[in-house]
Structures are given as C-alpha cells and as structure tokens.
Amino acid sequence: MAGLGETLRQARLDKGLSLDDAEKATRIRKKHLKALEEEDFSRLPETVYVRGFIRLYAQHLGLDVSELLSLLPREPRAKRIQPLPNLPGPPPRVGSWLLGLVVIALMGVGGYYLYKFQKEFVPPTAGASIPLPTSSPTPTRTPRALPTAAPARTPTPAQPTATQTPPTPTSVARTPAPVPVEVPSAIGMQYADAVRLMTNSQLRTTRGEGYHDTIPAGAIASQSPPPGARVPPGSTVSLVVSLGRQKTTIIVPDVRGMPEQQGVRTLQTAGLNVSPWVNRQGHKDVPARELERVSVGAVLSTMPNPGQEVEPGTLIHIAVRAD
Numbered sequence: 001m002a003g004l005g006e007t008l009r010q011a012r013l014d015k016g017l018s019l020d021d022a023e024k025a026t027r028i029r030k031k032h033l034k035a036l037e038e039e040d041f042s043r044l045p046e047t048v049y050v051r052g053f054i055r056l057y058a059q060h061l062g063l064d065v066s067e068l069l070s071l072l073p074r075e076p077r078a079k080r081i082q083p084l085p086n087l088p089g090p091p092p093r094v095g096s097w098l099l100g101l102v103v104i105a106l107m108g109v110g111g112y113y114l115y116k117f118q119k120e121f122v123p124p125t126a127g128a129s130i131p132l133p134t135s136s137p138t139p140t141r142t143p144r145a146l147p148t149a150a151p152a153r154t155p156t157p158a159q160p161t162a163t164q165t166p167p168t169p170t171s172v173a174r175t176p177a178p179v180p181v182e183v184p185s186a187i188g189m190q191y192a193d194a195v196r197l198m199t200n201s202q203l204r205t206t207r208g209e210g211y212h213d214t215i216p217a218g219a220i221a222s223q224s225p226p227p228g229a230r231v232p233p234g235s236t237v238s239l240v241v242s243l244g245r246q247k248t249t250i251i252v253p254d255v256r257g258m259p260e261q262q263g264v265r266t267l268q269t270a271g272l273n274v275s276p277w278v279n280r281q282g283h284k285d286v287p288a289r290e291l292e293r294v295s296v297g298a299v300l301s302t303m304p305n306p307g308q309e310v311e312p313g314t315l316i317h318i319a320v321r322a323d
Contacts, residue, residue, distance in 0.1 A: 004054070004071040005039040011061040012037075026056045027216035027244065033057065041073070045214075048227050052188025052215065178232050185227035186220045191241050194220050202233040208240045217244035252316065254306035255299050260320050263299040271312045280322040296321050 002010065012022060023030045032053055035043040044050050051069060058065045181202055186194035191207065198205045212221040221242035225231055250271050255263035264274045281300060283291060294300055300319040304310055 003039060004068060005037040007063065007068065007071075008057060008061065009037040011063055015061065022057070022060065026060050028053055028056060028214055032214065047072075048185055048187045049214070051185060052219070055188045056216065056219070180230040181233050183223075183225050183227055183229045183231060183237060186223055186237075186239060187227070188215065189220050190218060191220065191239065194223075194239055198237050198239075203231070204234065204236045206236055206238045208238060209243055210240050211244065211246035212242040213245055215242040217242055248311075249309040250312050250314070252302060252304050252306050252308050252310060255318070256301060256306065257294045258299050260297055260299060260318070263302075263318060267302075267316050267318075272310070273313055273315045275315055275317045277317070279317065279319040281319050282322040286321075291321055294321050296323060 012019075017025075019030045019033050022028070022033050026033075032044060035041070036050075036053060036057065041050065044053070051072065054068050054072065055065050058068045183203065184197055184201055186197055189197070195205050210221060215221040219242050220239050222240045224238045225235075252272070253266055253270050255266050258266065260278070267274050286300065290300070298321055300321050302319075303317040304314070
C-alpha cells in the first residue's frame with residue numbers, strides 16, 4: 001500500500017485538483033497540504049492538528065479517514081512518574097492519660113508510707129508524770145506534772161482515684177479513588193460529534209469560540225485538557241469552535257444620501273476615521289444630475305469609495321452637498 005503522502009497526492013490528482021483548489025475547499029494552508037503529501041512533518045504543527053488536517057483532507061478527497069490516520073507515525077509516550085514509596089509515619093504519641101496514671105501511682109505510694117509512719121509513732125499518755133532522781137542527804141522534791149501533749153492526728157490515707165480507660169481508636173474505611181479516563185482528541189471534528197465523543201468517554205464539555213488560521217469555521221480548533229491527558233470521570237473539557245480566519249480589513253460602508261452627522265457616525269462605528277475637513281460642493285462644482293440624488297446637507301461621496309476594503313482606522317474624506 002502507498003504511504004500517507006502518496007495516497008493523498010494521487011487522490012488529489014485523480015480528481016484534477018491543484019493544491020490551491022484543495023486549500024480553498026478545506027481552508028488548510030497550501031504549505032501544510034504540501035507538507036502532508038511530502039510527509040515532511042517538521043513543517044507541520046503538533047500531532048493533534050496534523051490529525052485534524054488529515055481528517056479534513058481525506059473527507060474532501062473521499063478517502064478512508066481511519067485508514068489514513070493509521071499511517072501517521074506515532075509519537076513516543078512520555079514516561080510515567082513513579083510514585084514515591086510509602087514513608088513510615090511518626091511514632092505514636094504518649095497520651096496524657098498515661099501521665100495521669102503515673103502521677104496517681106506516685107501519690108498512692110507516698111500516702112501509704114506516710115500512713116505507716118504515723119501508725120508506728122506512739123505519743124506519751126496525757127497526765128503521766130516522770131520521777132526526778134533523789135539523793136539521801138537532800139530532801140525530796142515533789143515532782144511536777146509535765147504539760148499535757150496534744151493528741152496527734154492520724155492522717156487519713158489517700159483514696160485511690162479511679163482511672164479512665166482511653167477510647168479505642170476506630171479505623172475509618174476509605175473509599176477507593178475513581179480510575180482516571182483518557183481525554184480523546186476532538187480537533188477538527190464538528191461540535192456535535194465532539195460532544196458525543198466526550199460523553200461516551202464519561203466527560204462533560206463547555207463551548208467557546210475563536211479565530212483560527214488553519215481550522216475551518218465550525219470545527220474544533222483546540223481543547224483543554226489536551227488529548228491524551230488522564231482526568232477523573234466527570235471532568236469538564238473545554239472545546240473551542242473555530243470561527244475561521246479573522247478579518248483584518250473593513251469594507252467602507254455606503255453613507256451617500258445620509259445627513260452629514262449620521263454619515264460620520266456610521267463611518268466611525270465601522271472602525272474608520274473621518275477627516276475633519278469636509279468638501280462642500282454645489283452646482284458650480286458638481287453636475288445637476290449628481291446633486292439631485294441627495295438633499296442639501298447630505299453626503300455626496302466618500303474617498304475611498306463605498307464597498308472598498310481598507311485597514312481599520314483608515315482616514316475617510318467625505319463630500320457634502322452645499323446648495
């Protein structure tokens with residue numbers, strides 16, 4: 001089977017078409033059509049645009065689009081980024097409840113030893129007397145009673161505090177993440193076909209419009225995310241519909257017969273500048289048959305002439321009937 005470029009070129013010649021004819025019919029530039037027939041992909045834009053060119057060119061020539069797209073060289077896919085290994089988490093933190101248990105235990109031990117010490121210590125009995133030593137040559141003295149000691153208070157042992165059992169952590173079930181889907185290419189397709197393609201791929205769409213030099217009006221000129229991107233199901237793909245080439249010239253509107261001020265506003269609204277110098281002409285300047293076409297104070301003519309294509313901002317000179 002012949003290659004991609006030879007198939008396209010032979011089909012064009014069989015139909016008796018030139019590259020200029022194909023350019024007018026497909027709105028694809030001649031240099032891109034020639035590069036496709038010569039299979040010189042270095043002179044072509046990105047692959048997504050090339051696929052759109054092939055689709056449009058093949059449909060115009062009556063060829064099988066799928067068969068020609070299969071002849072297009074495939075680009076190597078980018079290496080996928082390997083996920084980072086799972087790192088160990090931080091060590092579990094000791095809860096405040098464990099510190100509370102240690103404090104309670106220390107208080108219990110201290111209270112126990114204090115109670116034991118008070119139990120072993122016996123204070124002297126109230127009213128008891130202590131005899132003083134005596135000698136034979138000296139008279140005996142009546143012993144005095146010692147002051148009564150206040151009874152010691154027995155400390156009350158500390159009551160153990162009930163400990164609270166920390167709650168058992170519960171595990172939360174995690175919902176698995178949805179499997180991403182690949183965004184298909186809609187470049188060069190009609191908007192309705194592109195919407196169906198995205199819907200079948202579990203994706204939503206939004207519509208935008210913009211000018212494009214190579215994609216014909218009504219076809220998809222660009223999309224975001226780009227073709228081949230992997231996104232979650234239900235994601236939105238923005239489709240931009242081509243408006244064709246943007247016009248860079250303005251057609252001079254016909255303001256002949258309009259009152260002067262109305263004609264000036266019409267020209268300015270079209271994006272043109274009007275000369276402040278007005279050429280006022282009467283019977284001595286213009287033949288009577290020309291003057292009879294408009295009323296006094298109306299526009300006789302403009303320069304450049306009505307219907308002529310000019311650049312935006314071009315200065316327009318007007319002539320107005322004086323009498």
